[in-house]
Amino acid sequence: MSVLINKDTKVIVQGITGGMGKTHAALMQKYGTKIVGGVTPGKGGQEINGVPVFDSVTEAKQKTGANCSVIFVPPYLALDAALEAIDAEIPLISVITEGMVPQDAVKLHARAKAKGVLVNGPNCPGIITPGECLIGIHPGSIYMPGRIGLISRSGTLTYEIGLGLKQAGIGISTAVGIGGDPIIGIDQIKSLELFEADKDTDLIILVGEIGGTAEEDAAEYIKAKIKKPVIGYIAGRTAPPGKRMGHAGAIISGNKGTAESKTKAFEAAGVQVAKTPSEIIELVKKRIAVAA
Amino acid sequence: MRLREYEAKQLFKESGISIPPGMVIKCAEEVFGIKNFPCTLKTQVLTGGRGKAGGIKFADNANDAYAKAQDIFKLKVKGDLPTAILVEPKVTIKKELYVSILIDRAYRGPIIMASAEGGVEIESSNSIQIVPIPEGNYSSYLGRKMATQLGLSGADVLKFGDIVNKLWNVYTKFDCDLVEINPLIVDGDNNYVALDGKVTINEDALGRQPRFDGMLSEHLTDLGEREFKGKMCGLNIVELEGNIGILCNGAGLTMATMDLVFHHGGKPSNFLDVGGGASKDHVARALDLVASSETVKVLLVNILGGITDCVEVANALKYYKDIRPEAKMVVRLVGNNEAAAADVMKAAGIETTNILDDAVSKAVAIAG
Numbered sequence: 001m002s003v004l005i006n007k008d009t010k011v012i013v014q015g016i017t018g019g020m021g022k023t024h025a026a027l028m029q030k031y032g033t034k035i036v037g038g039v040t041p042g043k044g045g046q047e048i049n050g051v052p053v054f055d056s057v058t059e060a061k062q063k064t065g066a067n068c069s070v071i072f073v074p075p076y077l078a079l080d081a082a083l084e085a086i087d088a089e090i091p092l093i094s095v096i097t098e099g100m101v102p103q104d105a106v107k108l109h110a111r112a113k114a115k116g117v118l119v120n121g122p123n124c125p126g127i128i129t130p131g132e133c134l135i136g137i138h139p140g141s142i143y144m145p146g147r148i149g150l151i152s153r154s155g156t157l158t159y160e161i162g163l164g165l166k167q168a169g170i171g172i173s174t175a176v177g178i179g180g181d182p183i184i185g186i187d188q189i190k191s192l193e194l195f196e197a198d199k200d201t202d203l204i205i206l207v208g209e210i211g212g213t214a215e216e217d218a219a220e221y222i223k224a225k226i227k228k229p230v231i232g233y234i235a236g237r238t239a240p241p242g243k244r245m246g247h248a249g250a251i252i253s254g255n256k257g258t259a260e261s262k263t264k265a266f267e268a269a270g271v272q273v274a275k276t277p278s279e280i281i282e283l284v285k286k287r288i289a290v291a292a
Numbered sequence: 293m294r295l296r297e298y299e300a301k302q303l304f305k306e307s308g309i310s311i312p313p314g315m316v317i318k319c320a321e322e323v324f325g326i327k328n329f330p331c332t333l334k335t336q337v338l339t340g341g342r343g344k345a346g347g348i349k350f351a352d353n354a355n356d357a358y359a360k361a362q363d364i365f366k367l368k369v370k371g372d373l374p375t376a377i378l379v380e381p382k383v384t385i386k387k388e389l390y391v392s393i394l395i396d397r398a399y400r401g402p403i404i405m406a407s408a409e410g411g412v413e414i415e416s417s418n419s420i421q422i423v424p425i426p427e428g429n430y431s432s433y434l435g436r437k438m439a440t441q442l443g444l445s446g447a448d449v450l451k452f453g454d455i456v457n458k459l460w461n462v463y464t465k466f467d468c469d470l471v472e473i474n475p476l477i478v479d480g481d482n483n484y485v486a487l488d489g490k491v492t493i494n495e496d497a498l499g500r501q502p503r504f505d506g507m508l509s510e511h512l513t514d515l516g517e518r519e520f521k522g523k524m525c526g527l528n529i530v531e532l533e534g535n536i537g538i539l540c541n542g543a544g545l546t547m548a549t550m551d552l553v554f555h556h557g558g559k560p561s562n563f564l565d566v567g568g569g570a571s572k573d574h575v576a577r578a579l580d581l582v583a584s585s586e587t588v589k590v591l592l593v594n595i596l597g598g599i600t601d602c603v604e605v606a607n608a609l610k611y612y613k614d615i616r617p618e619a620k621m622v623v624r625l626v627g628n629n630e631a632a633a634a635d636v637m638k639a640a641g642i643e644t645t646n647i648l649d650d651a652v653s654k655a656v657a658i659a660g
Binding site: 020024027075076096098099100101102103106107109110113114125137138139142152153154155156157158159160163164167180182183207209210212213214217235236237238239240275276277278 | 395397398400401402427428429464467469494496497499500530532540541542543544545547548550551552554555567568569596597598599626627628647648649
């Protein structure tokens with residue numbers, strides 16, 4: 001078991017004929033993901049990496065039975081692509097696209113909520129259930145299957161922790177890269193809820209970063225609803241205030257969004273907080289040893 | 293991209309929001325064209341606190357205005373020197389309010405924020421009222437709702453609501469992150485007038501907002517030289533005061549690497565997030581930028597390739613080693629295509645390490 005995706009997930013790639021879409025469709029296929037088709041309006045009838053290309057998501061869904069879409073289209077077309085997937089009632093959509101305009105993201109998430117569709121992203125690495133299914137751009141070889149749930153705002157930091165765990169012989173159930181933008185779909189709280197309910201996840205790692213109040217909100221949720229142990233980490237403890245740290249979401253404004261505030265909130269919720277990425281692995285090892 | 297007051301007000305005016313009849317001057321001598329006295333001279337800088345810094349002055353006649361304009365053109369506000377002054381006739385103020393529209397992260401959508409007390413210290417005010425815009429679908433009643441929350445009644449509800457309607461139009465038409473009127477005043481004739489304005493255009497939207505073509509560079513006055521150069525070629529660099537140059541991909545990993553440098557007792561000179569899917573040339577420009585600071589003693593490169601192809605990075609490092617053989621580098625390069633990248637690195641004679649803590653402590657040791 002796992003959350004969100006597994007070996008039976010049937011995936012279409014929107015933007016499969018573009019550079020990124022084509023490259024990563026091939027990498028996902030190589031990993032073992034069931035890529036059943038692609039969508040690029042105007043290019044229906046072609047074949048890419050051995051899978052059919054369709055003109056519309058509706059057609060792709062009818063002909064392939066897809067239940068997940070990964071979006072690799074340029075930022076100004078991403079809203080339209082995602083709305084099309086929502087309209088076709090694809091239940092899980094991952095928007096990898098970086099640089100989506102926040103007002104577009106608002107429209108996307110409002111529609112997704114109204115239709116009960118889960119949207120991962122935008123500006124995220126996607127989701128991986130090691131050994132079963134990869135959607136997005138995670139380097140698959142960095143993870144091994146296991147019983148740790150991983151939630152992260154940062155793509156590459158997710159890889160860092162996946163790799164550290166693998167080097168320690170520890171695997172994960174699913175890694176959810178929720179994305180670093182201010183407006184995202186599946187967030188920390190939704191991911192926590194999914195991992196809490198997953199019988200094959202024993203422990204959750206929550207990787208946050210400075211900016212916003214998502215970690216503080218997640219801490220409240222953990223206190224109230226999460227029984228599984230959670231290990232936390234906050235990137236940007238030494239970030240200078242007022243500077244945007246790459247992600248549009250990662251900025252300390254005034255006294256809001258600081259690592260101190262997030263660490264305090266985590267600790268108050270019983271979350272062990274690691275100071276460095278390698279300390280996360282140490283804390284996980286200790287937890288596993290105690291449980292054994 | 294934050295706009296200057298006069299630029300913001302131009303957008304307001306085009307959307308039907310009343311603004312004082314102003315005049316933008318680019319040199320002090322232009323004050324001799326002013327027709328209405330007394331007038332207000334306001335420095336057009338992009339930082340806050342300009343009033344306290346002496347950037348807003350009143351003048352009773354042309355000679356007075358001339359002297360004050362000369363002073364203002366010489367006055368730096370938090371390092372920002374004005375290229376323009378906005379001159380407006382002094383207005384009668386019966387009442388000052390505050391109103392803005394912005395995206396609220398927690399609410400995942402736009403909200404209207406307003407206060408019946410306009411003025412400078414709005415952030416610390418506890419009189420702020422909030423009206424969320426459901427699903428981002430604005431309707432006029434929301435502006436009126438805010439008006440009643442502020443205690444307005446009768447014709448004022450309609451007048452205030454009308455301002456919010458028009459502000460919403462600016463917000464959506466130009467892909468703004470923020471539109472703000474502070475203060476929004478009620479003048480002697482009971483008209484609502486935007487006395488000051490703040491508009492921030494979302495930078496990711498600039499590619500579809502042709503009105504602002506080519507304007508970004510002159511609106512980045514708060515950036516240092518290297519930060520500015522980086523921004524112009526799509527590289528996000530932040531300057532600090534140490535001696536280790538950090539190059540990573542992804543904001544979270546970049547911050548984690550910076551935190552780790554401090555944790556191991558080192559100090560970063562700068563750090564740069566090369567972003568996702570970087571090509572060889574892009575990474576090479578990034579290396580140049582990080583190393584161009586004189587304080588950098590060692591380059592710490594930490595790349596985890598997902599959307600980024602490790603071979604592109606390896607080729608950039610090889611190129612860099614060829615042109616700067618003396619440069620000290622500590623490299624960690626793992627992820628997509630890492631085996632092929634390792635071959636390139638080996639051929640180029642660049643050592644790599646797989647463990648992040650090892651890479652950081654090595655860089656800290658070299659930096660001394």
